[in-house]
Amino acid sequence: MYFDTHAHLDNQQLSPIVEQVVQRAAAAGVSRMTAIGTDVPTSVRCVEITEQFEHVYAAVGIHPTVCQNFVADEVWPAIVEMASHPKVVAIGETGLDLHWETSTFELQKNWFQRHIDLSFETGLPLVVHMRDCETEIVTMLEQAAVAGRIIGIMHSFTGSAETARRCLKLGMYISFAGMVTFKKSDELRSVAASIPDDRLLIETDAPYLSPHPLRSKRPNEPSYLVHTAACLADVKNISPERLGAITTANARRVFQC
Template structure:
């Protein structure tokens, strides 16, 4: 069994054909999916998907792109309250994005720290988005961890090695997306070779970043099998072993989910 540890099933490209998307995932051996919250105003739609399908859970959070628009609404207490639901198993996605900078950096940092405190209070994993913000991401995670432990992962990892190294030092996992199959992703492939298999998860980040051989198509959870196969090749192990270990890693990290779910 494979797990797509990060997808956006409420986005129109997938929600408009959700039954078929879920069916194709199951046929591809994807036994579980985590659909991710990016806006509080859309959280009910995200949670509804997780309530509808037994093999889907969800997270609650505000993407850094939305930090300014939804900044007045995000508090630790609100996140903790929304996370108090059996289908909500993670906090985020949150973090820093200095590539697009749709929100001011100070606003992104404030939101990031609020999500970290919510993860600390709930005990749920923190789902971190970081792009072109390596040092600030490292600094905030390190500073906050000294205040009290929390668990989490770097999603859609494509950063420098230091982000992987420092996040693993505080116990984080690293999630690999279809980027690892892209022609220009040699540096990422080198990093994947170095990351211990017991720290890896796989994801689609669908509907974006469709892996080879589906580049240019709308990404969906069934395509995570291609990412897992590339990881297996890089780690010189079988695809079955990658499926087994990354699935175990997922359920170990997201331990609010009962494996039989």
């Protein structure tokens, strides 16, 4: 049994057919998943979806690539309130993104810190997005760790072994998405091989980037997680069942669900 730790079930390609999506996932052995919000309306929708399905959980937050659209005083109280919902198991999606440059880095850091503080207050783990900012993000997490215990997930990890090592040292979990299955991802697979069993997670990041061999299929959906699981089982030289048991136990530990 698998746990998809990161799926945007609120997405317009998945939300209208969420019942079939969750059903297909269950049929494929993906029995649990966390729906990830990226702003207030999508977080609200994710929470709504959790109320429909026993083993679907939610994360609430404001994504670094859209944070420039919001005034913190106006939207943050809603995120804080949702964080106390019993099916909300994480804070995010948050993090830093120097790829799209949709907002200034200062503004992104400000929002990221806000999520870190809420994680400290609630005890819920962070769901961290990192793109083209490995040094900056690890530095910020290490600085934050002075004020409290960082708990969280580096989601859809594509960083270096060194970045992974520093995140692990902070106590974080490392989650791999479809990218790890791609032909050219030998280096990323070797990073995955270096992650201790008790910190490894898997995800689809649906509806984005379907795993090989379904790469041309869109949208990506949680049932496709089995392909990423098979790839990582191969990397770890264990059976997919064992990989599933290990990563599901890890997900349930970090999400406390």
